[in-house]
Amino acid sequence: MNHPAPVSSTITAEIDTATLTLLEQASERRGISPAEFAAQAIRRAAESDADFDAFIQVGIDAIERGDVVPHDQVMAELDTMIERHRARCST
Template identity: 60%
Template sequence: MASLPIATEIDPEVMALVDRVAQRRGISSRAYAAEAIRRAAESDDDFDAFVQVGLDAIERGDVISHEEMMAELDQMIAAHRARCA
């Protein structure tokens, strides 16, 4: 896949950190920055998809009340305590 250039400004401390980490990994600072951007974007995309699952469930009405959830948790805690006693 062809690479596309990107330009941005970062403070000297962050650049020094990028340089140190890239050097330890044996790659260029540019390669490290590109990988870091990819990982951050994938993480944000995964989080957005996770949130969307919840929003879709709410839209379908596939939810339970806070009281129901707390009752389920109380039952789980009681069952765990009974096993551990």
């Protein structure tokens, strides 16, 4: 029998006193409970991590397709850009 996923879950984490103080201050400034602030912070951190993973996957997919620029070509283009910049700065 399939059961629907829970709407929410509880996580317990040990934090030091300094972190707890920061948590309480931040949540108070926002007018929310420390638990609500922690839940929002965890969500933001998890979303950021997922975004980073997706960003990395774009690169992995490009490599697997062979959609890459050889190192020597990139370095040659950078060297050209540096020389142009130096020429502009020295005049």
